[in-house]
Amino acid sequence: MLAQEMTPGASVSDADLESVILGNLDAYTHPTSTAPMGDDGVVYSNGRVHGIAGLMVVDASIMPGIPSAPTNLTTMMIAEHIAVRVFAAA
Numbered sequence: 001m002l003a004q005e006m007t008p009g010a011s012v013s014d015a016d017l018e019s020v021i022l023g024n025l026d027a028y029t030h031p032t033s034t035a036p037m038g039d040d041g042v043v044y045s046n047g048r049v050h051g052i053a054g055l056m057v058v059d060a061s062i063m064p065g066i067p068s069a070p071t072n073l074t075t076m077m078i079a080e081h082i083a084v085r086v087f088a089a090a
């Protein structure tokens with residue numbers, strides 16, 4: 001149980017609140033798609049990088065666009081799909 005307000009403290013002014021809010025704002029970013037797959041993108045659908053033999057990228061960067069689903073799950077799904085293709089081809 002809390003006996004008093006902890007942040008910004010017992011004496012609260014609008015300036016105190018504004019300062020705390022601005023100091024704690026976070027965009028909570030989930031960056032994706034900086035090396036997107038596709039004909040005009042960076043990697044093929046199997047993660048191989050266009051024009052560079054032996055180099056693959058398998059992470060959130062290869063998503064062709066920002067997904068509306070959770071990006072960690074989407075990243076794992078991409079990794080599992082590509083791993084199946086890599087092992088099937090080996």
Ligand SMILES: Cc1cc2nc3c(=O)[nH]c(=O)nc-3n(C[C@H](O)[C@H](O)[C@H](O)COP(=O)(O)OP(=O)(O)OC[C@H]3O[C@@H](n4cnc5c(N)ncnc54)[C@H](O)[C@@H]3O)c2cc1C
Nearest residue numbers: 028029030031032058059060061069070071072073074075
């Ligand atoms: C606060 C927060 C909460 C989130 N919550 C969720 C959630 O609830 N559900 C969800 O689905 N997604 C969530 N996400 C998003 C999810 O974590 C990411 O989308 C996902 O982890 C991206 O996977 P990735 O493999 O592309 O990158 P990362 O998971 O960031 O993996 C990159 C790895 O590369 C390593 N690395 C970096 N530079 C180097 C280097 N030079 N040499 C060697 N290794 C290096 C890093 O240490 C790291 O292990 C959250 C993200 C954040 C920040």
